[in-house]
Amino acid sequence: MKLQMVDVVGQYRNIKGDIDAAIHTVLDSGMFIQGKEVGELECEIAGYLGVKHAVGCSSGTDALQIAMMALGIGPGDEVITTPFTFVATAETIGILGAKPVYVDIDPVTMNIDPALIGNAVTAHTKAIIPVHLYGHPADMDPIMAVARAHRIPVIEDAAQAMGASYRGRKVCSIGAVGCISFFPSKNLGCFGDGGMVVTDDAGLADSMRVIAAHGSRVRYYHEVLGLNSRLDTLQAAILRVKLPHLPEYNTARRKAAARYGELLRGLPVTVPSAPPDVEHIFHQYTLRVPRRDALAAFLKEKGIPHAIYYPVPLHLQKAFAMSGGKPGDFPAAEQAAAEVISLPMHTELNEEHLLHITGAMREFYADRSSSR
Numbered sequence: 001m002k003l004q005m006v007d008v009v010g011q012y013r014n015i016k017g018d019i020d021a022a023i024h025t026v027l028d029s030g031m032f033i034q035g036k037e038v039g040e041l042e043c044e045i046a047g048y049l050g051v052k053h054a055v056g057c058s059s060g061t062d063a064l065q066i067a068m069m070a071l072g073i074g075p076g077d078e079v080i081t082t083p084f085t086f087v088a089t090a091e092t093i094g095i096l097g098a099k100p101v102y103v104d105i106d107p108v109t110m111n112i113d114p115a116l117i118g119n120a121v122t123a124h125t126k127a128i129i130p131v132h133l134y135g136h137p138a139d140m141d142p143i144m145a146v147a148r149a150h151r152i153p154v155i156e157d158a159a160q161a162m163g164a165s166y167r168g169r170k171v172c173s174i175g176a177v178g179c180i181s182f183f184p185s186k187n188l189g190c191f192g193d194g195g196m197v198v199t200d201d202a203g204l205a206d207s208m209r210v211i212a213a214h215g216s217r218v219r220y221y222h223e224v225l226g227l228n229s230r231l232d233t234l235q236a237a238i239l240r241v242k243l244p245h246l247p248e249y250n251t252a253r254r255k256a257a258a259r260y261g262e263l264l265r266g267l268p269v270t271v272p273s274a275p276p277d278v279e280h281i282f283h284q285y286t287l288r289v290p291r292r293d294a295l296a297a298f299l300k301e302k303g304i305p306h307a308i309y310y311p312v313p314l315h316l317q318k319a320f321a322m323s324g325g326k327p328g329d330f331p332a333a334e335q336a337a338a339e340v341i342s343l344p345m346h347t348e349l350n351e352e353h354l355l356h357i358t359g360a361m362r363e364f365y366a367d368r369s370s371s372r
């Protein structure tokens with residue numbers, strides 16, 4: 001059986017006619033940069049998320065950088081985030097000359113633990129960046145409460161959680177700024193790199209728009225130093241076709257996750273779960289398992305795709321060595337890094353795939369449950 005971690009081609013085939021037509025409209029228009037589809041998509045995404053402003057940019061990584069630049073974050077500043085995330089979250093903090101200050105994760109949700117944030121706040125703290133890891137919304141109410149108490153803006157890294165909701169609100173609409181990635185494998189993916197920043201604050205939206213376009217409002221007049229970070233018209237046109245399908249895509253992922261949970265019942269693994277008022281949209285289906293590396297080797301032998309998101313927490317990455325992180329600093333993140341494994345998760349998974357994958361998991365734990 002041919003299994004894939006993600007199936008972007010299968011998803012494309014189902015809407016090929018509409019996508020191809022949208023692409024050709026852009027090709028015929030010649031408006032490859034800042035064509036009308038970009039503005040249309042920005043309005044549609046703002047409407048979908050329930051925010052006032054949305055600004056397209058080149059990637060989720062740039063979205064984070066643009067948000068921090070608009071908030072004036074730079075050398076000497078500190079930004080609080082989780083050590084258990086994709087590198088982009090902290091890389092952008094470091095690139096701006098600011099310091100990532102990590103706070104350990106909640107071992108159940110694997111998102112930043114709100115109870116630990118207060119202790120990490122200093123006079124230099126300029127933002128808090130919770131990450132909605134794997135599509136599971138971070139616990140935003142207590143995060144916003146700490147942020148408000150200290151008057152610190154919250155930037156939501158929603159790269160993995162487009163469409164997820166927390167207590168009736170879409171993620172991205174809760175903090176001062178929400179950052180989205182349209183990387184092909186994300187829940188709403190385009191066919192290359194793309195991203196967006198969203199906010200209710202008109203001033204911030206304006207700054208972010210200017211920063212994303214070389215610091216310029218009127219062409220060849222530059223107010224601030226900015227970036228070349230626009231969302232391509234082609235990608236916007238593709239995303240406009242896909243956005244109306246996002247609810248059904250996320251439902252397909254949630255169904256696959258629920259079925260995984262049933263099929264894995266009884267195994268010594270911890271399946272992901274979310275409280276009833278939090279809608280997890282399963283960018284990844286990530287388990288915590290005993291004997292993780294042996295399981296990964298077994299799945300590899302069986303031809304079953306899997307991945308480790310993420311094997312090394314950011315405080316222990318070489319790129320952040322200057323921050324002086326050492327083993328034991330963030331025990332919950334380090335333990336998660338040693339125990340997590342993600343199984344195939346995408347919109348085209350069917351019962352046969354799920355039976356095959358979970359059958360291999362059963363085989364592994366049946367053979368080895370007592371012996372290793």
Ligand SMILES: *Cc1c(COP(=O)(O)O)cnc(C)c1O
Pocket residue numbers: 059060061062085086088089131157159160180181182183193194195
């Ligand atoms: C994918 C991702 C990003 C970066 O998005 P790109 O579009 O790939 O630049 C940032 N943060 C997290 C948590 C991600 O998963």
